[in-house]
Amino acid sequence: MPTQNTYILAIESSCDDTACAILENDRVLSNVVANQKIHEQYGGVVPELASRAHQSNIIPVVEEALKLAKIDKKQLSAIAFTKGPGLMGSLLVGTSFAKSLALSLNIPLLDVHHMHGHILAHFIDDGQEKPSYPFLALTISGGHTQIVQVNSSSNLVVLGTTQDDAVGEAFDKSGKILGLGYPAGPQIDRLAKLGNPRKFEFPVPKAPDLNYSFSGFKTAVLYFLQRETKKNEDFIKENLEDICASIQYTLIKILFKKLEKAVIQTGIKQVAIGGGVSANSGIREHLKSMESKGWKTFIPPFEYTTDNAAMIGISGYFKFLNNDFAGLDTTASPRIHM
Secondary structure (H helix, E strand, O other): OOOOOOEEEEEEOOOOOEEEEEEEOOEEEEEEEEOOHHHHHHOOOOHHHHHHHHHHHHHHHHHHHHHHHOOOHHHOOEEEEEEEOOOHHHHHHHHHHHHHHHHHHOOOEEEEEHHHHHHHHHHOOOOOOOOOOOEEEEEEOOOOEEEEEEOOOOOEEEEEEEOOOOHHHHHHHHHHHHOOOOOOHHHHHHHHOOOOOOOOOOOOOOOOOOOEOOHHHHHHHHHHHHHHHHHOOOHHHHHHHHHHHHHHHHHHHHHHHHHHHHHHHHOOOEEEEEOHHHHOHHHHHHHHHHHHHOOEEEOOOHHHOOOOOHHHHHHHHHHHHOOOOEOOOOOOOOOOOO
């Protein structure tokens, strides 16, 4: 362990949010995120627009993070950044800035896997209880759905992953069919609280082992709505809350069917969630309810669920402690594996 405080400046730019955080060891001093609203009119993230916005946002975001943390850049111990996965143009902005800043300050560079960040966010010192190794992590976002066995901060093994779409896509694309805006996931969650989750039945896809599949689910939702609106053109309007509740109920069932199987297979009953979709109230409540089966569950604070730089910072801190530094020849990797 270091004998003096370690200050990490972390940058996250994997998709459409530009973020910078400053950490003192495992404690967050600042965590600034600049959101990009421009994508809402297109119903999804436009990669070229995202990378241009990152270029405009990154310097103000970094300056604000340093200001809020009351840290001078000369005090920094290392620069952490998201290497991947993500959108190539967006990653390049963060990667280039991080390398330049590390070079100018003559301090180490730490390249971080985005999904490691979502998992290791549970180790940020925010007063919450932390999991102990080994534990299982369900990572759920717009691009990923995975069950990961976490043996240490550097030893993470994927036990199951999606074979096609991620659960976040299932929420958003189902919402798009219903005429909801982007992102639709939070709107489905809000409307689901007012509906009957067992009103309509949707199929649970069959994927091998601990893997997931969601493409068939989206198709089933589409065909169901096409069929019902032919009978009644106001079907969606008249049943929107029940449809959302039924969609969310089924997606939760799909997620936890495999997660329960993973707990049985590994014998590990410490279970954490992470990623943007872990903000969903239904998923959080269902995970908490599993404590009645002997699980010990860990749910991240809302500010660490969506893409943020604090989670990149804590991952970078662990790498710093292990002397796991990156060279200036490191490059962005949009399809990097765990």
